[in-house]
Amino acid sequence: MIALLDYGAGNVRSVRNAVAQLGCQLTDITAPEDILRAERIIFPGVGAFGSAMARLQQLGYIEPLREYLAADRPFLGICIGLQSLFEGSDEAPGVAGLGIIPGQVRRLDPHSLSVPHMGWNGIRLTRTSRWLATEKSAKLYFVHSYAARRTASNCDWVLAETDYGQPFISAVQRGQVRAVQFHPEKSGAVGLEILRRFLTGRGQMTRRDQMIYAPVASATHLAKRIIACLDVRNNDQGDLVVTKGDQYDVREAGEVRNLGKPIELARRYYEEGADEITFLNITAFRDSPLADQPMLEVLRRTSEQVFVPLTIGGGIRAFTDQDGRFYSALEVAAEYFRSGADKISIGSDAVYAAEEYLNRGNKDGSSAIEQIAAVYGNQAVVISIDPRRVYVASPDETTHTCIPTTEPGPNGETYCWFQCTVRGGREGRDLDVVQLARVCEELGAGELLINSIDRDGSKQGFDLELIALIRDAVTIPVIASSGAGCPAHFTQLFTAINTVEAALAAGIFHRHEVPIAAVKTELRHCGIETR
Ligand code: 1PR
Structure with a gap:
């Protein structure tokens, strides 16, 4: 027994x-x-x-x-x-x-x-x-x-x-x-x-x-993680599909792009050597994941066949259902954990929690981040940040943390700040990424996933200015996301900012343009540790 x-x-x-x-x-x-x-x-x-x-x-x-x-x-x-x-x-x-x-x-x-x-x-x-x-x-x-x-x-x-x-x-x-x-x-x-x-x-x-089986004496090294991300939502026919946007717009000729079935793709990435797999339930802000049984089933079936860490995000927040029953964010997260998630990721709700924290000036244990971290540990709470560049001609024009940029804005502006958004990028808030990152770390988040609405699906490479800014602001692990177009973009990232722990990509993997193995081979050629 x-x-x-x-x-x-x-x-x-x-x-x-x-x-x-x-x-x-x-x-x-x-x-x-x-x-x-x-x-x-x-x-x-x-x-x-x-x-x-x-x-x-x-x-x-x-x-x-x-x-x-x-x-x-x-x-x-x-x-x-x-x-x-x-x-x-x-x-x-x-x-x-x-x-x-x-x-x-x-x-x-x-x-x-x-x-x-x-x-x-x-x-x-x-x-x-x-x-x-x-x-x-x-x-x-x-x-x-x-x-x-x-x-x-x-x-x-x-x-x-x-x-x-x-x-x-x-x-x-x-x-x-x-x-x-x-x-x-x-x-x-x-x-x-x-x-x-x-x-x-x-x-x-x-x-x-x-x-x-004699022992080996050489030092061990932490590998840079390569994460495959599956943005999941219902298409217009009601099927749960993996989709992918350009700057968060997932429709092409009016239809939701369909790049495959979630469980099959996750299994493929596991076999191809992904170090982690992330599912983002991208329309869950409209409804609760507890009402989204197919998504929970995807997670259950994936976790039976995929033996690397699984993160799931989308809709982790408190909500009240049609019958008036209240569910805390912890209960929503618990359902994801019970279904096989190792980590959950919080997007919009983290922004609201950071705003409340900054208004109040202290922690009171009420945020989803604090409650979930207390039960499942900090490492189980990832914050998914969806920032957009806001260009300014001079730092005096904003109170937000502003950087000189090598990518000038539409009117030749040479400064920008990174605005936090909610609801899948639909709404910008008066909060910058440095504020959000620091508050989330303080509230007990274990990791940050840094997306970029500007770079998403662009294949122009990661936004190194954004990632360096956040990396410097916190001590928890950071995942760079959005914009990967070729293996060289991963080496550029880890060479320019060698303290970033992981890189995430979606489109190039879904469209079979770049195998995960090719990314790892390129990293190894450049002396960067991989699994
Ligand atoms: O706000 O807690 O419900 O969480 C919603 C989650 O869904 C957030 O993590 C948010 O990033 C995500 N999301 C919402 N809308 C979209 C969309 O695309 N319309 N997807 C969306 C965000 C971004 C990345 C993407 C990378 C890599 N997707 O995850 O996979 O940009 O793409 P690339 O390699 O093809 O460039 P909440």
């Missing part, structure tokens, strides 16, 4: 889907006695350290878990599931962990690098391991802001380390008890293989294996 320790604090659907893909069946632990009855336990910790430990305590799981672990029975902890094995964490001072491994989990402090550490990085084995052996260049998906470090008292547990500014522990193993900081269920074929080895119990090694 493979048992899943789901303490109900977040999305464990990805783990369920990955285990199902490997042909194994999971049983849920629903009572403390199920723990000692299990043959193997997977503990896919999600959310925050403090709430995870509080929930384990409340459910009466702590003592049976300690007993199970002390008896050296098969256990796999993932992410918070690894962190909970330590004595405590900076994330929840005063809250005790399971205390199986000596040491504290600390907040990452990688100096000039972004926190969370989000994306594909390598692992450096400290001893031989057939369970974790991968190709030297293989990468696994990480997303976390806290990590444990190797010390004299825990070094016998450490099986692998990863470098992000400083080295941190990415895997531990002693006997049958193992845990990883990365997400094998979201790490494509490499991650599924690691999970399969745990599920099938293949861990013992012959002498020959020990030579093959």
Whole structure:
């Protein structure tokens, strides 16, 4: 019996889907006695350290878990599931962990690098391991802001380390008890293989294996992520299609452009090596995603076959349905997470939240960003920014953060600011992208997706001035979007602004103009790390 320790604090659907893909069946632990009855336990910790430990305590799981672990029975902890094995964490001072491994989990402090550490990085084995052996260049998906470090008292547990500014522990193993900081269920074929080895119990090694699976000493590097984006909406016949606009206009000869079916395209991009897939439900501002069952079904079916992170955006906000029932933004997001999303993205509602914050001058916990981040973690909240350039002849003409631009405006203006918009670019607001980015970071967003209405679908390359401006304003990861036309545009982006973590494109992938592999080959030729 493979048992899943789901303490109900977040999305464990990805783990369920990955285990199902490997042909194994999971049983849920629903009572403390199920723990000692299990043959193997997977503990896919999600959310925050403090709430995870509080929930384990409340459910009466702590003592049976300690007993199970002390008896050296098969256990796999993932992410918070690894962190909970330590004595405590900076994330929840005063809250005790399971205390199986000596040491504290600390907040990452990688100096000039972004926190969370989000994306594909390598692992450096400290001893031989057939369970974790991968190709030297293989990468696994990480997303976390806290990590444990190797010390004299825990070094016998450490099986692998990863470098992000400083080295941190990415895997531990002693006997049958193992845990990883990365997400094998979201790490494509490499991650599924690691999970399969745990599920099938293949861990013992012959002498020959020990030579093959010897550790590698070289430093690991975080890869630049390449994200495929699917803008989804109903066409005029009522079918859910992937569409693509030019400057957000998705109609051609009066019809909504139809570039394919969402699940098929997502599957194609997964197989072609996309590091993440994003769905944007682009007309959800008109209605609620909870009324949009086909979109939720797309997400459910995609997550059964795509084992890289899935982000979904569109319509994440509070709403009241036709029967007068009120749904909070957290409830809307929860439905997306339950259906298979790893991250949700918020567009219009983030702009309104930032305006309210600036009017009020403080946080009050009421925004969707704060509420969703508190339950699902900061890393699960992406802000999708839809800016448009506003040209001015001189910075004195505006109170907004203004930059000199190398792309003059229609009347030769040499300055511009970037205005935030809502409702899919239909309405401009009196808020600039620097204000929005800073407030969203303050409210607890984990990542920013920077679109550009000017560049969208133009194939002229990313708006480097816009992206550099936002990159300098925040410390959370940043995804550059809009305008990619050829592989060179990606190298230009990562060379000009090497602190940008990811690049997203849509049109060139949908129209088969540029394969994802061609982008990665070009990046590698230029010495830029990829998966
Ligand atoms: O406001 O929370 O409901 O979210 C709505 C979401 O839908 C936002 O993330 C917004 O960006 C998106 N959206 C709304 N209308 C459109 C539209 O196109 N009419 N799509 C739209 C935005 C932009 C990118 C696009 C890149 C790359 N799409 O995601 O995929 O620009 O394109 P390219 O590589 O072809 O240039 P809410």
